[in-house]
Amino acid sequence: MAEISRVGIVGLGTMGAGIAQVCVQAGIEVVGREVDPELGERGRQTIDHYLARGVEKGRLGEDEKDAALGRLSLVTDLGELASCGLVIEAAFEDLDVKRALFAELDGIVEPSAILATNTSALSVTQIAEATRTPERVVGMHFFNPAPVLPLVEVIRTTYTSDEAFETAYAFARRLGKEPVACNDTPGFIVNRILIPLLNDCVRVLDEARVSPEDVDRAMRFGANWPIGPCALIDLIGVDVHVHVSEALHAALGEERMAPPQRLLEMQQAGQLGRKSGHGFYDYEPLS
Ligand SMILES: NC(=O)c1ccc[n+]([C@@H]2O[C@H](COP(=O)([O-])OP(=O)(O)OC[C@H]3O[C@@H](n4cnc5c(N)ncnc54)[C@H](O)[C@@H]3O)[C@@H](O)[C@H]2O)c1
Incomplete structure (x- = not known):
């Protein structure tokens, strides 16, 4: 080699x-x-x-x-x-x-x-x-x-x-x-697992009428995640997440792979997470 x-x-x-x-x-x-x-x-x-x-x-x-x-x-x-x-x-x-x-x-x-x-x-x-x-x-x-x-x-x-x-x-x-x-399968390994899971977390915000802070605290302290799902989407970038979500949905057709309405609205409003300074949370400009 x-x-x-x-x-x-x-x-x-x-x-x-x-x-x-x-x-x-x-x-x-x-x-x-x-x-x-x-x-x-x-x-x-x-x-x-x-x-x-x-x-x-x-x-x-x-x-x-x-x-x-x-x-x-x-x-x-x-x-x-x-x-x-x-x-x-x-x-x-x-x-x-x-x-x-x-x-x-x-x-x-x-x-x-x-x-x-x-x-x-x-x-x-x-x-x-x-x-x-x-x-x-x-x-x-x-x-x-x-x-x-x-x-x-x-x-x-x-x-x-x-x-x-x-x-x-x-x-x-x-x-x-x-x-x-x-x-070469849709989403490979990590995105195939993570993206629909994060979409579920976002849907819980509206279905269960809870705050991003509480969903994040729930997954950190109940499931031992190192970072909450809303903070993770902010880190990934809402635009990147939505893009991968749409691609997975188009390829595999499962409803939970489609980006939740809330994320589409955030993307439309330019609330992309850390990179834009606003997402589920507010951030200092990137240094
Ligand atoms: N951002 C992420 O979290 C992430 C994670 C993993 C993989 N990816 C993938 O990595 C790739 C790049 O994503 P990104 O987030 O860095 O995008 P980006 O928009 O930050 O960077 C893309 C760069 O490619 C340049 N470019 C476009 N066409 C080119 C060409 N023909 N020749 C040379 N340069 C060209 C652009 O000028 C731009 O600087 C995408 O395929 C994306 O899906 C992104």
Whole structure:
């Protein structure tokens, strides 16, 4: 199995910047591709900011931070990912965008390179089918925030070769993550379980006429959850939750997978949780 020394990351938004940070901290060269230089720079600043926080908290030294940032290069031309042994795509959650990217990447990288998508709710199979080499396409589903949450769901389709799957799995381990093996099924493992469960919790707010605080306290102190369901939705982002919910509902048709009306209204009102400063709870602006 080829050792991967350089990774391409397509999209340096919330997830791409987090994944890039994990890679450069693990000593891996990253080529980050954004659609324009300003967005690339914004991704670099995000990484810089979180690494600086790590230095303040004594988790890494200033020299380690500089070395990590030195491993990140920014490009806008997808062709510059040609030398990457693995490309992780973290662009918009849009099937056409991802299929176009994979079709293009397929003609750019070496035949031995692995192509991974970080999609939350799209079909990895349909993304793979945009390439001529679907056997080297996998899902690598990191969780937000990627530098903090250990899980990576490594997803195989019916096309995926054992070698591509094992390379992606081993790479996740090399990043210090906890990979799990999944098949390309709606919601994979965590979202398939968590999203309908969180929807149930939100429905209880109205059905049982209780407050978000009390639902959260109930699940923390009665079920030993480390965080209450309303606080968790605020952390995930109401928009992200609604999107995955709709995708699960469309794929599997169970009523409890459809986003509750309350969440649709919150999304409409821009109450997206921590990222917008308001959700079930109010938050200080993100620093
Ligand atoms: N946010 C989450 O909690 C979360 C968790 C797990 C997985 N995901 C998945 O990760 C992916 C990215 O989500 P996000 O929350 O980081 O989105 P985001 O909107 O924060 O970032 C997406 C970035 O991709 C860039 N982009 C779009 N098209 C591109 C292209 N063709 N080439 C290069 N860059 C491009 C955009 O400029 C943007 O910066 C989605 O597929 C999403 O479903 C998100």
